[in-house]
Each structure stands twice: as C-alpha cells, then as structure tokens.
Amino acid sequence: MKFTFFVSFLLLVTCFATFGQEEQSRKVKKHSSAVVEKGLIKVSVMYPFEEGKTFDMAYYETKHMPMVVGFLGSNLVKYTIEKGLASGIPNTPLPFMAIGTFYVKSLSDYQAAIGPNRDAIRSDFPNYTNISPVIFVSEVVR
CATH class of the missing domain: 3.30.70.100 (Alpha-Beta Plaits)
Incomplete structure (x- = not known):
C-alpha cells in the first residue's frame, strides 16, 4: 500500500514537473517568435x-x-x-x-x-x- 502510494506520488510530481517545463518552453518559443532576426x-x-x-x-x-x-x-x-x-x-x-x-x-x-x-x-x-x-x-x- 505504501509502495503504491509512493509510486503514484512520484508519477504525479513528474507529471507536474513535465507540464511546467513544457509550458515554460511554449512561453519562450512564443516570445522568441516575436523577436525580429538579428542582422536584419x-x-x-x-x-x-x-x-x-x-x-x-x-x-x-x-x-x-x-x-x-x-x-x-x-x-x-x-x-x-x-x-x-x-x-x-x-x-x-x-x-x-x-x-x-x-x-x-x-x-x-x-x-x-x-x-x-x-x-x-x-x-x-x-x-x-x-x-x-x-x-x-x-x-x-x-
């Protein structure tokens, strides 16, 4: 029972961490696409x-x-x-x-x-x- 709870908890933490990284990556991509190219x-x-x-x-x-x-x-x-x-x-x-x-x-x-x-x-x-x-x-x- 404790092992199952621990695995579920780790899975949940991993999902939140992955979602946060993907969200941050989307924000960076969105922001960088608005930037005009260097050298123009x-x-x-x-x-x-x-x-x-x-x-x-x-x-x-x-x-x-x-x-x-x-x-x-x-x-x-x-x-x-x-x-x-x-x-x-x-x-x-x-x-x-x-x-x-x-x-x-x-x-x-x-x-x-x-x-x-x-x-x-x-x-x-x-x-x-x-x-x-x-x-x-x-x-x-x-």
Whole structure:
C-alpha cells in the first residue's frame, strides 16, 4: 500500500514537473517568435511632431505604405506602422506623430528598390502629410 502510494506520488510530481517545463518552453518559443532576426536592416521613417503639421494615418496605412511595400518585394521581412501617443516624459510634446518601419534582409537591395521609385514615394507625401520625415537606417543587434 505504501509502495503504491509512493509510486503514484512520484508519477504525479513528474507529471507536474513535465507540464511546467513544457509550458515554460511554449512561453519562450512564443516570445522568441516575436523577436525580429538579428542582422536584419531596419529602416525607420519618422515624422516629427510640430504644431500646425498634419498626418492622415488612414491614407498612410491604406495607400502610402502598401505602395512602398510593393517596391520592396521579397527583400521585405515585415513592416510596422506606429501612431504617436505621448512623450516618454510627462507634459512634454510628442516627439513623433508617426513612424513607419521596414525590416529588410539587404540594405543594398532596399536601396536598389527605393532609388528608382524615390520620386513616386516623395510625390505621395502631400496626400497624407506636410511633414518632412527623418529616416534612420540601422542593423538589428538583438
């Protein structure tokens, strides 16, 4: 009787330990899949906030960004669109109204795709903003 109880107890403890390890493994996998790959090129197109400036997020999301995405082709891994909400410091102006970000495999392929389409991209600016964007190109380190 004691032996059977002991074996049942060990089995129960082993099941809980295994479940905990599997659950932890799932959490790590879920979290790591959201991480962007090291070595990718990140192109951030930032639209600084300034009194009197405008930005049409709906147009940017449905027209402008899809146009640029079309130029990038298979070099593009993913892209994001961010709408500015607040500064990191209370009671200070919003630093950016919006930021569009492209994650690409190759900087040279990005430049080759954007170069011949630069005029089309720039001529679309007045359709959604009167802000001159600041562009920052970086490499994902982590």
